[in-house]
Amino acid sequence: MANDISGIILSKQDLREVTGYAAESAQEVLEIFERAHPADSRPREAVDAAWAFARGGERGKSLRDTGWAAHKAAREADTAAAGEAARAAMCAASAAYLHPLADRHQVKHILGAAELIAGDDREVGAHHLGQARQRATPVVVDVLSRYPAAPPGGGRVGELLRDLDEALRSHF
Template sequence: MAEDESEIALSKQDLRGVTAFAAACAEVVLEIFEADQPDDSRPRDAVGAAWDFARGGERGKSLRDTAWAALKAAKSADTAAAREAARAAMSAAGAAFLHPLAKATQVKHILGAGAHAARAAELVAGHSPGIGAEHIERAVHRATPVVVEVLKRFPAAPGGGGRVGELIRMLDADLRSGVVRGERLRAEPF
């Protein structure tokens, strides 16, 4: 059977690399959610499950369940920043479920955690786009060569999506170009 031309080859190691990147991005804003909802561990559990998969664990129902739980936690948060932080955690766990389809919408699985984390930080700083840009820059430096290579297999990020969509497109463009603010990328280890 011939391989469908719309499918993209993704190995388990590719998925682990993308998930590690997403978990690292989401982890930095967990405290925003926890300040709002100190007794709710669902976003932290989702990031923990993402790290477990990235480090060799299974990609199964429990990982998917933690992603859904983090999304439910976002809906119960009192502030927009906490909601975005929980969505970053949901995106981290969901990164393991990147589909091998050549569709721009799949880029959200790769970059969603970084964009939601940047938005959460912007909101905490009073809607400061400069803070979001700083978070995007740090996310770019967190990306390993595996993340960039996987990203480049997919079409560019789609339009729309409000401010989070803008942040996804910023992150996408920076990772694809290999340059941030005129500086060549140097991937930081996790």
């Protein structure tokens, strides 16, 4: 299915709500990265920058720089779980720059930080998705509903992303 390239209206408050949701989700898994790489503060700095924006700060260089740095930390991580945790931090920082285009890949910026590093443990994954559903505000779900459904692929993490996407869209 081709993506609709029509514009989506996003207010600064919409972006703050989505970024706060992503920051809270990333915060939950940040320790996975920090245990594996205790001297690397890049993902923590990305989450902190996301929180600063969500709480009223401006979008700017700090968000972009820390998001890219967390992305680089993810690529350099020693384990898949640490890499996914750093990617969650990157998604939190980049949520402030959600594109106003109806592109299903933007769903990763909204929900990407909520993905659980659960491996194949279905119970842990289900528990985490339940928490992520409860944490989603009506504004987050409204913004999510403006975009097409999450894209295919991505292994277990992509599966969790699609499960959360579907649950949020049907829950509200």
